[in-house]
Amino acid sequence: MDKSELKELTLRFQNELEENKIENFLQKNPRGIFVIRLSLGLSQKDFIQRIENKISQVALIKHEKGRSSRMNSQLLRELLNHIPKHIDLDKIIENYEKFQSMKSGEHMTSERARELHHIWKKKTTKRISIPKI
DSSP, rough: OOOOHHHHHHHHHHHHHTTTTTHHHHHHHHTTHHHHHHHOOOOHHHHHHHHHTTTTHHHHHHHHHTTOOOOOOOHHHHHHHTOOOSSHHHHHHHHHHHHHHHHOOOOOOHHHHHHHHHHHHHHHHHOOOOOOO
């Protein structure tokens, strides 16, 4: 999904939310889950935890990429509890760009920084062998 598609989806999402038709919209447009996740500013992993593991990462990716036609009713009920009252298009675009740069490795996450620090520490730690007497 590119930015223009995301903007269009977000505007449709926002319109349906204002008209109290969001449940029907999400049922027919599972890609709307992407708008919810980006509006919350969460990674896929964090989003899955937030909605109490009601979806696998594989299923989340399918929904976000538009590779599913319907949404599980249990997941839908959980999502309705996490939809922000106001959808901020600028914030969604900002989070979209951040997560895109993370995928390409341009954006350093704290998790990745810890991992790299651990690798660096292993490589630079000197091992001193003390001769046995």
